[in-house]
Amino acid sequence: MTFLAPPGYQPIYNPSIPYVGPITGGLRAGMSVYIQGKIHHHINRFNVNLQCGEFDGCDIAFHLNPRFDLWDKVIFNTFQNGSWEGEEKVKHMPFHKGEHFELIIVVNTEGYQVTVNGKDFYLFQHRMPLERVCALEIGGDVSIDTINIIGGMQGGMGGMGGGYPGGMGGGMGVSAQTIYHASGGYPGGMGGGMGGMYPGSGIGGGYPGAGMGGMGGGFPGPGMGGGEMGYPGGNLPVMGLQPIFNPGIPYSDMIPGGMTFQRTIIIRGMVPYGADRFCINFVAGGSRDIAFHLNPRIREGIVIRNSLIGGCWGDEERDIDFNPFLEGQFFEISIRCGQDKFKVFANGQHLFTFYHRLEFAQISMLEVEGDVQISYIHY
Structure with missing residues (x-):
C-alpha cells in the first residue's frame, strides 16, 4: 500500500x-x-x-x-x-x-x-x-x-x-x-540538548523505496472529482496551511479545525543519536484522553500504539511493516484519518493501521514530546 x-x-x-x-x-x-x-x-x-x-x-x-x-x-x-x-x-x-x-x-x-x-x-x-x-x-x-x-x-x-x-x-x-517557532531549535549545540545532531557517517541512505512514482497524470483540480486524471486520492482535503517549521519539543497545540474525516497530518523529523523514545499524541478536548498514542522506542526497536481513556491505557499494538525510527535517521510520518481507523505511512510506505477507540471528531490537539527533532508539522 x-x-x-x-x-x-x-x-x-x-x-x-x-x-x-x-x-x-x-x-x-x-x-x-x-x-x-x-x-x-x-x-x-x-x-x-x-x-x-x-x-x-x-x-x-x-x-x-x-x-x-x-x-x-x-x-x-x-x-x-x-x-x-x-x-x-x-x-x-x-x-x-x-x-x-x-x-x-x-x-x-x-x-x-x-x-x-x-x-x-x-x-x-x-x-x-x-x-x-x-x-x-x-x-x-x-x-x-x-x-x-x-x-x-x-x-x-x-x-x-x-x-x-x-x-x-x-x-x-x-x-x-x-x-x-522561536523556542527549542536544533539539538546538538543549536538550542536543544541531545548532542550529535548532524553526524558525519553511519546515517544511511535516505528513504526506503521511492513509493511515490507511477501515479499517472497529476491531481484533479477543484470540482473535477476524485481520481479521473490518474490520482486516486483526488477527493482528499487540501493541505492548505503552511507548515510549522522547527517547533520546540515538547510541542503541544490545537489542530486547526480539529480532526476531520480524511484529514492528513504530516510530521517530518529526525531521531537524534542517543535517543531513547518519543511519542506523538492525538488528544481529545476537555477529557484530555489520548485517542491515539504513537510511541517509537528506539533502543528497544519497537513502535507502540495505544490509547489512554479514562485514565487507563488500552491494549498495546506493536506489529509494523518496517521501522523507520532509527538513530540518526530522518523520517516522514503521514497520519490519515478514516471513518474507522488511522492509516499511518512512513517515508511513503504503509507502516500500520490503528482503529479508532474514541470518536475522531473529539480529537482537538496534537502533542509531540521526547527524544526527537521535528523539522515541520503540516496540517
Missing part, C-alpha cells in the same frame, strides 16, 4: 542528480522549498537554482552555490540574459562534508529566506519577478533524499508534461506566511 499524497503535499523521494523539475503553477510569496540531502565527502561544490525555465541557459532568479575550497563560502546570485550578475558572498559554511542537511527556502515579498539545519542563514532579496520562476534545479556533489515544494497551486494537469517525476503533478494550497 503506497501513500497517496493529498493535494498541496507532493514530496519527491531520492531524485537523481542533476535534477530539474517544474514548480507547477509557479512561485509565489508564502511558498516554501524544502530539501533534505547529504553532502558528499569529496565535495567541490553544489548548487540549488530557482529558474525561469527547464533548459540550459535559462534565466535563474535565485542561485545558491556552496563552494568548498581553501575559503569555504556560499555564493548567491542571479543569471539573466546570458550572464551572471553581482555575487553576494557569505564566508560561512553551514553545510558539512559527509553530513546530512536540511535546506528550507521560504519565499516572501522581500526575497528568499534561506534556513539551514534550523538556523536562519541568509536573505537574498528579489532581483527578478517571482512570477517568472517555474522550475527547480539541483546539481553538483550532493545526494538528495527529499524535495518538497509546499503551498503550490495546481491546475489539475500536473504530470502530463508538467508536474513532478512519477506523475505526481502540482499541489494546491494557500499563500500564507510561514510559521516559525
